[in-house]
Amino acid sequence: MLLLKLEGLNVCVDDRVVVRGVDLDVSCGEVHVILGPNGAGKTSLLSAIMGLPRVRVCGGAVIFEGEDITGVPAYERARRGIALAHQFVPAIRGVRVADIVRHVVERFGGDGYEDVLEILDVKHLMGRYLFYGFSGGERRRLELYLSLIQRPKLALLDEPDSGVDVDSLRLIAEAVNYAVRSWNTSIILVTHSGAILDKLYDITRVHIMLGGRIVHSGDIDVARVVLSKGYVEGLKVLEVALQ
Amino acid sequence: MSLGDRARKALSKPSPYGVDIDVSSYAIEEPQVFEELQVERGVEEAVESKIGVRPSMSQYLQLGQSAFYKLMEKSLEKYGVKVMPLRVAIGKFDIVRDMAWRLVEPDTDKYTALTYIYGGELGYFVYVPPGVKVPTPIYTCLVLRAERRAMLAHNVVYVDEGAEAHVVTGCTIPHGVKGGLHVGISEFYVGRGSRLTFSMIHSWAEGLHIRPRTAVKVAEGGEYVSYYVIYSPVSSIQLFPRTILDRGARLHAASVIAGRAQGNYDVGTKAQLEGAGSSAEIVSRVVAFEDSKIYARGDVEGLAPDSRGHIECLGLLASPNATISSIPIVTSRNPQSTLSHEAAIGIIAREEIEYLESKGFTEDEAKSIIIRGFMSIEPPGIPDMVRAQVKRLIDHIARAGGL
Numbered sequence: 166m167l168l169l170k171l172e173g174l175n176v177c178v179d180d181r182v183v184v185r186g187v188d189l190d191v192s193c194g195e196v197h198v199i200l201g202p203n204g205a206g207k208t209s210l211l212s213a214i215m216g217l218p219r220v221r222v223c224g225g226a227v228i229f230e231g232e233d234i235t236g237v238p239a240y241e242r243a244r245r246g247i248a249l250a251h252q253f254v255p256a257i258r259g260v261r262v263a264d265i266v267r268h269v270v271e272r273f274g275g276d277g278y279e280d281v282l283e284i285l286d287v288k289h290l291m292g293r294y295l296f297y298g299f300s301g302g303e304r305r306r307l308e309l310y311l312s313l314i315q316r317p318k319l320a321l322l323d324e325p326d327s328g329v330d331v332d333s334l335r336l337i338a339e340a341v342n343y344a345v346r347s348w349n350t351s352i353i354l355v356t357h358s359g360a361i362l363d364k365l366y367d368i369t370r371v372h373i374m375l376g377g378r379i380v381h382s383g384d385i386d387v388a389r390v391v392l393s394k395g396y397v398e399g400l401k402v403l404e405v406a407l408q
Numbered sequence: 409m410s411l412g413d414r415a416r417k418a419l420s421k422p423s424p425y426g427v428d429i430d431v432s433s434y435a436i437e438e439p440q441v442f443e444e445l446q447v448e449r450g451v452e453e454a455v456e457s458k459i460g461v462r463p464s465m466s467q468y469l470q471l472g473q474s475a476f477y478k479l480m481e482k483s484l485e486k487y488g489v490k491v492m493p494l495r496v497a498i499g500k501f502d503i504v505r506d507m508a509w510r511l512v513e514p515d516t517d518k519y520t521a522l523t524y525i526y527g528g529e530l531g532y533f534v535y536v537p538p539g540v541k542v543p544t545p546i547y548t549c550l551v552l553r554a555e556r557r558a559m560l561a562h563n564v565v566y567v568d569e570g571a572e573a574h575v576v577t578g579c580t581i582p583h584g585v586k587g588g589l590h591v592g593i594s595e596f597y598v599g600r601g602s603r604l605t606f607s608m609i610h611s612w613a614e615g616l617h618i619r620p621r622t623a624v625k626v627a628e629g630g631e632y633v634s635y636y637v638i639y640s641p642v643s644s645i646q647l648f649p650r651t652i653l654d655r656g657a658r659l660h661a662a663s664v665i666a667g668r669a670q671g672n673y674d675v676g677t678k679a680q681l682e683g684a685g686s687s688a689e690i691v692s693r694v695v696a697f698e699d700s701k702i703y704a705r706g707d708v709e710g711l712a713p714d715s716r717g718h719i720e721c722l723g724l725l726a727s728p729n730a731t732i733s734s735i736p737i738v739t740s741r742n743p744q745s746t747l748s749h750e751a752a753i754g755i756i757a758r759e760e761i762e763y764l765e766s767k768g769f770t771e772d773e774a775k776s777i778i779i780r781g782f783m784s785i786e787p788p789g790i791p792d793m794v795r796a797q798v799k800r801l802i803d804h805i806a807r808a809g810g811l
């Protein structure tokens with residue numbers, strides 16, 4: 166069943182167009198990976214799907230469960246089933262992790278969050294201030310946890326494999342696999358390093374993003390080529406292959 | 409010159425801090441002491457809803473210039489604790505006469521002078537015998553109940569050697585009272601190795617001028633914990649309690665200040681580290697709403713070796729029309745004293761709100777969560793009932809912040 170449809174999406178930051186003409190279909194339980202170098206527009210694309218005010222949709226539409234949500238605010242999109250695990254999270258002094266967890270669970274229901282709590286090994290962080298003094302791995306794991314306990318239909322994961330150690334990376338991949346297989350959650354995962362890809366069980370499609378556009382899409386082999394040869398050389402190889 | 413003469417000369421002496429007001433425009437009722445409790449039902453309910461203390465359950469209640477105490481004192485008799493109006497205590501015990509007006513001079517300013525001359529030594533006296541650890545909080549309640557009146561209170565607390573007590577004071581007005589002056593002189597003596605926690609919750613209203621004057625002396629190895637919350641509008645408030653610490657004595661002072669309406673809040677804590685190994689931690693969280701002006705002061709003076717002091721003042725501007733000034737002072741007069749301070753004022757960060765919005769919270773809900781967290785500081789050893797009441801008040805403040 167089709168869950169998300171992006172139709173010719175253009176995204177602006179201030180007056181600058183940073184995402185151009187993106188079309189994307191994501192069905193329930195699918196895992197889409199967007200690979201691209203820094204500055205390709207990946208984070209802006211996820212921000213636009215989430216409806217964050219830092220970006221503005223300046224063309225096209227975001228369709229979720231058949232409804233145009235392009236003008237719907239972020240909190241409402243979250244309530245409809247979209248979650249974003251941010252790449253950069255704010256440290257908020259005084260706000261305890263446990264309080265945020267309680268608020269989220271009250272709002273979204275608590276089914277299954279104990280499993281994710283264990284998988285991501287974040288129980289010991291509950292008494293701490295939100296992201297305050299956290300290591301890179303703790304930040305990534307907690308942010309994924311806070312996103313998954315919303316029991317999203319669609320989880321947007323922004324560089325979950327960036328700046329984490331191998332143990333955290335394994336736990337993060339395990340949690341993503343759990344959400345897909347146990348809850349049929351759809352995933353759009355953005356990465357520039359691709360470090361997590363060989364740990365994910367079900368990758369439906371890989372998209373290459375350059376200069377704000379999706380320039381190529383394919384299966385996991387697309388990622389392997391690009392990650393081994395680099396974006397420029399890799400794309401040349403892929404185009405040759407396609408021809 | 410007698411204390412009375414000095415006080416009379418100081419009747420027009422302004423305070424060095426805060427807004428100066430004309431005290432002569434407030435009527436002062438004849439001070440009276442009653443043994444039986446007489447409190448109207450409306451007052452009882454209003455006071456409980458504002459500060460979480462039922463006047464009829466408090467060990468000392470002062471309504472304007474009327475003090476009530478006798479029956480309420482009974483609940484603490486089994487611990488040997490004495491609670492009574494200071495005026496009664498001065499008549500009964502020589503030691504109280506020696507303690508009163510020793511830490512706070514009557515001619516400090518016009519407010520102390522007014523209280524010395526016209527207060528009739530209303531206010532509470534609390535005595536905790538040596539070694540007694542009082543498990544339940546001692547509640548005191550000061551209520552200004554009529555317009556254009558002054559309420560004058562003088563409180564003395566003496567926690568004797570090795571004893572421990574929690575004193576909770578709620579100060580408020582019934583609904584509808586919008587003008588008045590409250591002056592509270594407090595002199596606390598914390599004995600050797602003893603511990604006093606003092607929690608004060610202020611809920612006033614626009615038009616009220618509030619002038620507490622507090623000094624605390626902590627003897628060797630003693631500990632004084634102060635927890636102060638104000639969340640209501642005022643016309644002006646000025647308080648700057650001073651704590652003098654002997655060898656190895658400790659101070660933890662936490663203040664939560666929510667400035668509302670057009671109120672002028674000049675609030676701080678001063679510590680004098682006079683004894684070797686003494687320490688002071690002064691922490692405040694300040695949120696300024698609407699058109700309020702807040703001056704957050706902290707002052708630590710290191711006079712002895714191995715003494716340590718730290719001031720942490722964090723402010724949040726919740727309105728473009730509000731003002732916060734943070735004024736930390738650390739003064740060292742001993743090379744072996746270690747002092748530090750941290751002060752920061754900001755607005756609620758846009759990225760924090762946006763982050764919480766992406767987790768399903770509206771902008772107002774996000775602001776409330778941030779403000780609630782920001783204000784949630786707790787000094788050690790505060791009674792659960794006080795902690796719960798302050799949490800309710802902070803929830804109230806945070807909800808207001810989301811408007």
